[in-house]
Amino acid sequence: MTTVSIEEIQLDPATYLHRAQAGESFVVLEAGRQIAEITPVVSPTQSRRPFGLCAGEFVVPADFDAPLPDDVLYGTLL
Secondary structure (H helix, E strand, O other): OEEEEHHHHHHOHHHHHHHHHOOOOEEEEEOOEEEEEEOOOOOHHHHOOOOOOOOOOOOOOOOOOOOOOHHHHHHHHO
16 A cells, blocks of 8 residues: 655645545555545445355255254253
């Protein structure tokens, strides 16, 4: 991740915003201290996982929706 001073951003904010839009991330420094992070916005279509991503990785048991036993629901108090 690129570091940039607040003074550099103030000189040309549009350049840094366009670079962020292109996928670059920045840490903003003021007097050598990190004060902010500029990252690109991820659109909902980019953040969705594709269907079938984990196909075949696990098996859902046939009784997955069966009621839980009393000892699980109430502990060993019974």
